[in-house]
Amino acid sequence: MMSIRRWARLLLCASMLLLGSQAMAQKMLMLTTDAGGVNSSVEESEFTNMRTEFSNVVGAANVTRVSTLFTANGISAATFNPPGGPYDMVVVASHYRAIHPTNWAVLSQAVANRWANSVLFFVDGYDDTLTNDVQMLELLNANTGRNFTLGTKVGVFQSYPLNANSAYSGSFTSLDPVYGGFFDYINNVPGENVLYLANGTPVAGFPPAGSTALVNGVYALLVPVAQSNNGQGACVFATVDVSNFRDADMTLARNGGKIAQAFVRAVTDPGGACGLPTVTKRFDKTDVLLGGAGNTAQLTIEFQNATLQDVAHAKVTDALPSPLLIGSGPVTHTCTGGTLTATAGSSTVNLNDFGIPHTTGCSITVPVVWPNDAAGRAACADPVARTVTNIIRPGVDFTPASSGNNATATLTCQPGTLAVGKTVAWAAGSQATDLTGSSFPVSVFCTGTDGVVVPSIATSVTLSTPTAGAVSVTPVISSGSCTVTETSRPAAPANHQWVEVSPPSGTVALLAPPGSPAVALTNTLARSAASIALTKTVAGGPAAGVTGNFDFTASCGVDGNYTGAVALSNASSGTGGIAGVPQGASCVVTENTPLPTAPVNYSWGVMPAAVPVTVVASGNAAAFTNTLVRSTAAISLTKNVTGAPAGGVSGSFAFTASCGASGSFTGTVVLANATTGTGTITNVPQGVSCSVSESTTLPSAPAGLAWGRMPAAVTLTVAATGNAAAFTNELTAAAGNVAAIPTLSQWALMMLALMLAGMAALSIRAASRD
Secondary structure (H helix, E strand, O other), X not given: OOOXXXXXXXXXXXXXXXXXXXXXXXXXXXXXXXXXXXXXXXXXXXXXXXXXHHHHHHOHHHEEEEOOOOOOOOOOHHHHOOOOOOOOEEEEEEOOXXXXXXXXXXXXXXXXXXXXXXXXXXXXXXXXXXXXXXXXXXXXXXXXXXXXEEEEXXXXXXXXXXXXXXXXXXHHOOOOOEEEEEEEEEEOEEHHHEEEEOOOOOHHHOOOOOOOOEEOOEEEEEEOHXXXXXXXXXXXXXXXXXXXXXXXXXXXXXXXXXXXXXXXXHHHOOOOOOOOOEEEEEEOOOEEXXXXXXXXXXXXXXXXXXXXXXXXXXXXXXXXXXXXXXXXXXOEEOOEEEEEEOOOOOOEEEXXXXXXXXXXXXXXXEEEEOOOOHHHHHHHHOOOOOEEEEEEOEOOOEEXXXXXXXXXXXXXXXXXXXXXXXXXXXXOOXXXXXXXXXXXXXXXXXXXXXXXXXXXEEEEEEEOXXXXXXXXXXXXOOOEEEEEEEOOOOOOOOOEEEOOOOOOEEEEEOOOOOOOOEEEEEEEEEEOEEEEEEEEEEEOOOOOOEEEEEEEXXXXXXXXXEEEEEEEEEEOEEEEEEEEEEOOOEEEEEEOOOOOOOOOOEEXXXXXXXXXXXXXXXOOEEEEEEEEEEOEEEEEEEEEEXXXXXXXXXXXXXXXXXXXXXXEEEEEEEEEEEOEEEEEEEEEEOOOEEEEEEOOOOOOOOOOEXXXXXXXXXXXXXXXXXXXXXXXXXXXXXXXXXXXXOOOOHHHHHHHHHHHHHHHHHHHXXXXXX
């Protein structure tokens, strides 16, 4: 069983290989002549081995071969800039076929203008009938100002030592020595450009570090970026040999697995032989907040230069991701020279034609702002767009640089939130129901401390319980204040109404996330009230009507008792009401006692019946009629008969009390062998004036007698008591009956005679005087 320690070692090795392969993942363009003519199979074998060697390091998918160098105009600028961006490294290889002059012109431009960061020339020059080696040196001389020339020809396969004193040797220590043969040395090479020396050169013969003294018999040279076209060109490796990839003669066996790694390391390592500056960037904060001063940040772009020379003619363009803009404040850089453009309100930072000191590097500092405008707030509210990544692509946005990992800086806008709570309270006497699901629309108005007014937000709070609910609102700004106002309410439940006249509203100060302030809005439901219309009618009363208050009570069970009244003033009818009775209540309306004092000579009749009412919003009514009963009294009748015989009279004497508008009322007096008797006229309204008269239809008079003249009528005003009317009827002898005349007594006659004599004497005396 494999030990844990061994597993750990294997895992570590695998991780290192993985990291190494990722670090060396470069896009490579391999330009070759086509394999035709003499020794085409040998030539194609070398090219195939070359491709395999580099594919093993950078990945086969990252190696593109174009075999058109033999053909006129076989390459162009477009060859170096395919979809997806330019190549990091270009390898130019030829052996038995000539590279067409038109293609040399393109290659010269590629080096001078750095269409790729590094160009490696494996141009074999052993065949003197070809001029590929001469053309290569002319290209190098034109771009470096050097005077490289061809040296002696070597006709064997052997090794060539690495110049350990070279500043660029660190990338090639695994390829020491390199093997090749059948080529031409290069002469007039400054010591600082010598990479591999002639076979057998002792260490003591290596040129000193940084030497500019010319060296002959150089197997391979290297021109760093700083010396290529005044710092604007590509890093160049050149040898007049392609046999390094030859199957025969053990060259590939000795170089294989090392040569591609060495060159890729030289290109990818920032401090490598063809290393280039790197770029990083950062914001001084991770989060910004809208609504106040928290929406600004400082962007720093840093350039690292681990190469051995200052880098000139660099340029960088940083396009800020939307919605970021360049803010107000100083825009500075510590680089050498260059023109910096970063206008407040724009979104692009440019620094052109600047230098990057080696070792120390340099930086750009730019204030940026996440604007508190419609676009800025929309991005901040979006879960995806609220995080922006500012990217600089080495080799595209920043040159010279290897197209390695992008320089990125991330900034997140944290949106402010607000919790809106809704509570429904039931007033006393209400009949609470479940309001879950009811929706209450609200408007949210917010203003930042920066003075920016955010457009109103319309939302709704839906109750998640019978009486409460909440909703989270994202005003985005997190500095300032918000006012939440209810805009409408759902219809109140049956028989209830909303108490608040004005919609509830609340204002709260915003908080920086993750804080979230809350606004609580409360609505109150109360039982709706209605009125019961009362109608009062008084029947049987006097024309002048009645004056007084008639009180009523609506008894509504658990919903309570409610009172009202109808006031009459000299009237027989009127209206009133009982107010504030809960809708939906089942009530019984009754008239209360005591009633107002009845008018004189009247009394109240039976109380009217109660009226049941189920209270609705309108149309509730109860009508009551009270009857006044007129007070009555009796008129006592007395009957006297004169001239009656000793046996009296028998019969009924009828009487009528004529009381005008109040009517007529009758009564009788019955005599039985009597001359006097009494009777009564009943139910005569009190207070009226009546004329009591005797009916002319009298009982039969006793034999021999006749009734005399009728007695006069008696007029009286009926009082509660003491009303009386007396009538006397006279009996006289009937016609044809003689009655004895009474005579005077003797003394009476004597007195009458004396009186007559005296009267006569007086008459005579008077006559004698005449």
